[in-house]
Amino acid sequence: MFKSLTDNLNSVFQKLRRKSILSEDDFNASIRQIRVALLEADVSLEVAKNFTEEIKNEVIGKKIIKGISPAQMIIKIVQDHLVKILGSEKSELNIIGKSPVVIMLVGLQGAGKTTTAAKLALKLKKNKKVMLASLDIYRPAAQKQLEMLGKQINISTLPIIQEEKPKDITIRALKTAKSEGYEILILDTAGRMHLDLDMMDELKVIKELSSPQEILLVADSMTGQDAINIAKNFNDSIALTGIIFTRVDGDARGGAILSMKMATNCPIKFLGYGEKLNDLEDFYPERIAKRILDMGDVVSLVERATEIAGQEEIDKLQKKVQKGKFDLNDLASQLKTLSKMGGMASIMKFIPSIGSLKQQMNNSLFNDNDVKKYIAIINSMTKKERMNPEILNGSRRLRIAKGAGLKVSDINFLIKQYNKMSALVSGFSKHNKIKDHDIAKLLNKKY
Structure with a gap:
């Protein structure tokens, strides 16, 4: 985007x-x-x-x-x-209050409300007891979809009762959430292919019954010029408290985000950037502004990497890098993390001035489609070979290629890329040692 x-x-x-x-x-x-x-x-x-x-x-x-x-x-x-x-500053969800705190998701059909409901529930699950309830009786299998998503992430969903109206589902969801001690209740309301009076009247009734602390518009970032009218209509009818944008990893031009924010003056709460249920990131205005201006967003990149790889793994790698050590086991670990983050193409948007460097990087870095291939190569090596790649002579490379079902040229490319990264790590280590030595000299100097 x-x-x-x-x-x-x-x-x-x-x-x-x-x-x-x-x-x-x-x-x-x-x-x-x-x-x-x-x-x-x-x-x-x-x-x-x-x-x-x-x-x-x-x-x-x-x-x-x-x-x-x-x-x-x-x-x-x-x-x-x-x-x-x-928005100047990050806008937090308002989830402080008497349980259950209700979050109501609204939007047009096809914007991704149901998937977003599950993503939001997973995000809140870390600190709160959450329940999901589908009020969408119009789209075939919509309620069943939310139930299946809830099972995937081990979050309770309100049991489905056939032929029950949205009003009655809302009342039952509130009663169940209260009696079973849920702190957060997320209501996935029905959407339409276009805005209509019946839709808005239904949302008004649900709002009156549930008294939600958050009414979030789930909007497709690929909406285009009609974004401003959609946002205004929802805001005028039910007073939105925030917006969640979906499909921000697609070919959207991004204009909907600026248009909707100015039209409603509602804070943007989250961005949905992928199909996985953990693909929902907090919205930081300053970071997004920097991405738009090609200034990068290294903070978000580090946060995502830490969340996926784990702080312990990050700290372990950092200590090895500081000592100038980096073997093929570390490379395999980094390739796996890269794959989980959506590949090189996914993280490029976080790198400063990437626009001018993208072509150069594409020519010199691992191709996203080949990551699994290179992990397979490393897995075909012995423990000794992974820790000491310098022993990989011609016969060893041929054996590894046969074991991975690949060509020797693939092994050569991998080792070439590893050597570049290893040299970088070694240089970083030497630079740090020089700095530490200079600091020690200054501290011991007598004046």
């Missing part, structure tokens, strides 16, 4: 960076190009216009700070305004 917007904004900024002095014509042209970039990313015309007008008003008359180029100043102002639109 955001690729189109990121690429187009980068194109504008690259032109600005070439200029030491910015004329009025240059500035106006840049503002027009920023507006076009927003529109091409499916940001609504109203939002794009307001965004660029605010930037223009802030830049005009502003003094250029010595040592800061016009391009740097404009990029900083654009970043600040993106953060302002997206």
